[in-house]
Amino acid sequence: MPENPGIAAALVRLSFLVQRHYAQICAQHDLSPAQAELMCVLKDQARGLTELTRMLGVERPGLSGLVARIERRGLVRRETNPLDRRAVTVALTGRGKEITDDFYAEVSGRLRQLVAHLPADQQEQFTTTAFGILLAEEVPPIFGDAEEPGTTS
């Protein structure tokens, strides 16, 4: 029987655990999880609003408000496209970039600590399996490079 009864509980609990750490680091940086997610998506490139609704999985009005709130804090900037004056692009400001880099590094460090007690080969196997799931689901690069895990270089 290919059914694995424990894997669902493992996935759910692990996701809540990661979200809890994520949220805690957000709070330390005075960011909400949604704000942090947006900023991590913008970390390496500016994005259009429509593109962001797809990547973040939120509706337009929600994104509109989300951007407005961090724009008000000077962490993000709206840019208009002269070619299509309806379109809006969002980019991090200098200060937004700093905060995002800090946040990103801290989350990465915390999660690596989380698995630090596991043998290296088990970590690698786990990462490979996780990316196997993510690739099949076409999960957007919400966090980390768009590149693949194999790039351990």
Added chain:
Amino acid sequence: MPENPGIAAALVRLSFLVQRHYAQICAQHDLSPAQAELMCVLKDQARGLTELTRMLGVERPGLSGLVARIERRGLVRRETNPLDRRAVTVALTGRGKEITDDFYAEVSGRLRQLVAHLPADQQEQFTTTAFGILLAEEVPPIFGDAEEPGTTS
């Protein structure tokens, strides 16, 4: 070097992926993620409010409102303890139990589908690693049995 650069991104993205599926199934059952989480915790036993704040990681006032909203919908019931008249216990009603069982089964099924394309031994290895992380972090049984994964019976 024991550093695994991809594992943090894997954990974050995977957690968002699971949360997305979880939230979608919540919506199908007309539940918010927080409500569903509470109900899954109550699935097999009633719990005290203080205990629930620890398990769910929320403050008392938040839990108070959360319970009030699903109580109003008849899915949950408050019970008082005659021995300590300050204490309150929360339990699922019959209808709450039905909905929770449905929800639980659907989430389990969906997540098993998510990994169905992976070979069985890779699924098992993944589950083992995940529980290794969860045990080390003492994550409460938010979803699934309090028992261990080895119980594949």
Added chain:
DNA sequence: TATTGTTATACTCTATAACTATA
């Protein structure tokens, strides 16, 4: 007309502070 965004509205979630009741 179709698309891009924003505004209006309503509800849930969640934190802090202040309060009530019981121990």
Added chain:
DNA sequence: TATAGTTATAGAGTATAACAATA
């Protein structure tokens, strides 16, 4: 006094519906 909960308040997140501007 200390503990268990609730109420008050405020802000964030997010959905739907209605609107404005541009294509």
